[in-house]
Amino acid sequence: MKKILSKPESLKDAVLSYCPGCGHGVVHRLIAECIDELEIREKTIAVAPVGCAVFAYDYFNFDVTESPHGRPPAVATGIKRTNPDKFVFTYQGDGDIAAIGMAEVIHAANRGENITIIFVNNANYGMTGGQMAPTTLIGQITETTPFGRDPKREGYPIKLCELLSTLEGTTYLERVSIHSPGNIIKSKKAVKKAFQCQIDRKGFSLVEILSNCPVDWGMTPIESIKWIEEKFIKSFPLGIVKDKI
């Protein structure tokens, strides 16, 4: 019998700690497949965030460093500036990048750092039990918005790609989703394009991936997929936000 599908070399043979139905596993696999296909595993240095993906170094089969909460773009700047020939990417959640780490991402983007950011947006703080994130939708119920997010009290969902697109230092920004096989394929294309952007030394690239968090959203995995399709995408439209490649 011929083996036609196997685990990417860039993923370790580990049991993921993510909740049942969570999208992080899919995103990890997409990243691993792209790194394998681009043959950059041995020159990759990744930056893990604080949040659900904090254990990324246990799952990815390449060099990974930890970073304080929100600081991965600064850590990645330090790595890439001193090692321009290495491949450097950060993996960040919505709280990490758009709340506590907003300054770091804006300035790394504005400097046009030749790094890639994989931004997993699941509209809440997953690791800490589902609190409001900067990307939580209007009306969405979370642990800290028990009556639904009210813009008068909690402001509006932040659209990071659109925000960063105004900066001249950014090269490639795209928002994708993993709620269906077709969209997973599109997500992989976006990740690969962003990685290639860095390999070709074209500057700052970021892919925002809308992902599901069934446990903290209080939904079944199938309901959470539907929520992405019916609600999430309406607030966070998919597509290329900026492409200077």
Next chain:
Amino acid sequence: MIRKLMKGNIALCEGAITAGLKSYFGYPITPQNEITSYLSRKMVNLKRVFVQAESEIAAANMVLGAAATGSRSMTSSSSPGISLKQEAISYMAGMQVPALIVNVQRGGPGLGNISGSQSDYFQAVKGGGHGDYKIIVLAPNSSQEMYETSYDAFDIAEKYRTPVMILTDGIIGQMMEPVEFNRVEKKYLPEKEWFLNGCKSRNPRSIKSLFMEDGALEKHNIKLQEKYKLISENEVKYELYMTEDAETIIIAYGISSRIAKSAVKLARKQGIKAGLLRPKTLCPFPSKIINSLAKINVKFLSVELSHGQMIEDIKLAVNGTSKVEFLGKAGGGIVTEWEILNKLQN
């Protein structure tokens, strides 16, 4: 040997560059602006890395990233900025990433003022950030020592895989003195077993401070404590001046030690048996020598540009054997040699 008149802050830059500094990440704050300004030219000319970060927080985290790849990296700031760097310093201590952080102290608390001060002693030597850790704290007291200390700091940081802080002050940083360039340029650094450079021909590595498995963090903490014990056994440095027959021994570091030395000279002229012990390392603290000098007929006088921080460590070292007194000013005030002499006379 080349000798040049320069500010302490610039001498510090030269020492770091000679030691093979590959990247510097900074943010403007007085009284350390000479460092960012000088390195913005020098590092670029040398084809090394200079980045003016968006914040002290970002600058320290850029250092974390650069140093995690095994290269020599530093950041500098002054008191309020150093508070912001504590997050990354705690992480680097936990992740065992060697790097250099320079604090050219100014008056505090809060925004304070821009005069030289020594009010950050506690923050520097007691950890500073969260968690059970210490960093090595070095205290130069001249332009010459700013040069030599920043040169040596990287070796010691890498030897123990720990952040090292140079705790200086606005006066040492701004004062111009002749500097002898007595260090050899480091072109090749020793291979390291732990750093991240891509997993070519080896297993992937990770650098982290998170240990969630049962008992793992406890084990990690014990390992760190063993390291700190080793550091305190091997790395204590101090200078003794006329302490043999001294009845009062002043203990002072940085700019205070310069003033104290003048006071000792004045006192000796008047027949007062005074001496000086100057810690060159504040962490590890020279407790053993202080303890051995402590006798019933010997008094200690802690002179600091603070309201009494180092005195606590002196008292612990003396352990009740001798009387320990204090003379200090904070918030920009400077203790004069006459004030110290007056205290010695009484």
